[in-house]
Amino acid sequence: MSKILFFGGKGGVGKTSCSSAFAYARASEGHKVLLISTDPAHSVSDLFERKIGSDIVQLKPNLYATEINPEEESEKYFSKIRSSIRKVYSVVIIEEINKQLDAAKLSPGTNESALFDRMVEIINETSEDYDFIVFDTAPTGHTLRLLTLPQLLSSWVDVLLSKRRKTMQYKEMLTGDRTLVKNDEIIEILMKRKKNLTKAREILIDSGKLGFVFVLNAEKLAIDETIKATRTLKDNNIPIAAYVVNRLLPEEVTSDFWTHKKQDEAKYLAFIEREFKGTTIYKIPLLSTDMKEAQIEEIARSFMDE
């Protein structure tokens, strides 16, 4: 079964480490996996100690990766818009439009929107080629917004299309020119967007490929937040594929301090298993060093299906 998984959770819980290890595990089982980082800090590059960038590169047999750079993506979008102006207008107007575009580029939503566009593009272009597409994301709220965007954008595009068609039909009646609807660039632009959104929705929603993976630590606060976020995702009909409890203390602890810690942890872990019963729960040990490729390989074992 091919899957598109979004790894989410609070800052620093281990999203990058766990999504990479999960991807590593599936790849070593023989599945073809694409790991996508949406993190502006390029932490997947750091982890694998090589530059990944915006093209898809191969890391291992079956394991591929790419990093989405929202600034680069929005730059591409803006230069496409700029080149479409050159065909239509005089120099003075082009300058005026460019000024407006420069201002729009600075607006706070730009990076997130560009990120979403690229995500949709990657899903549409590659979902046939991989058994798993694994997204390493930024903190949860932001991801939820991204996951609910296809719905919102689709209805927005539909309303715009209908209004634009009517506008052009009226204009045809007013001017007697019967080619306006047929040749309208706006309708063409909107139709293209609609096509991409519909395809992404078919892949993600209708074919049931989308799944969210929560990464958390066995702590009270983290659990409370995960319960809340779980509810929000369910309200938005986004299926939860798994929970990953990261940084579990080793079994063989010696001092009283760590024994107590371990007891607390066992209590929280039991709570997690009760609360999220019915969904896969992966348990990942705390390692003595920060993550590099060797450590990823080590925790990947916890993601293997026994």
Added chain:
Amino acid sequence: MGFLNNIKLFFEGALDFNSRATSKLELAYEEEMEEFMILAFSDIIGIDMPTTYYALEMYPYLYSEIGAWQKMSVNRKSVWEDKFSKMDMDP
């Protein structure tokens, strides 16, 4: 006098009829166009939507229409806001 008046009325009525038929169509045209503009470029009149970025690719093609609409909407901002809140979002 009565006859002339009638003629005048007749022509007025005829002319009025014509201009009303046109203006009805024009009105419908303007209405659809304005609603499109509000939904696509609401940020220009100060209403931010998560769709702003995605509308930008249409901006160059609608540059002159947006200019005209923008001038109009400066005086009629409250009218737009009212319209915006009542607008039917179903296509």
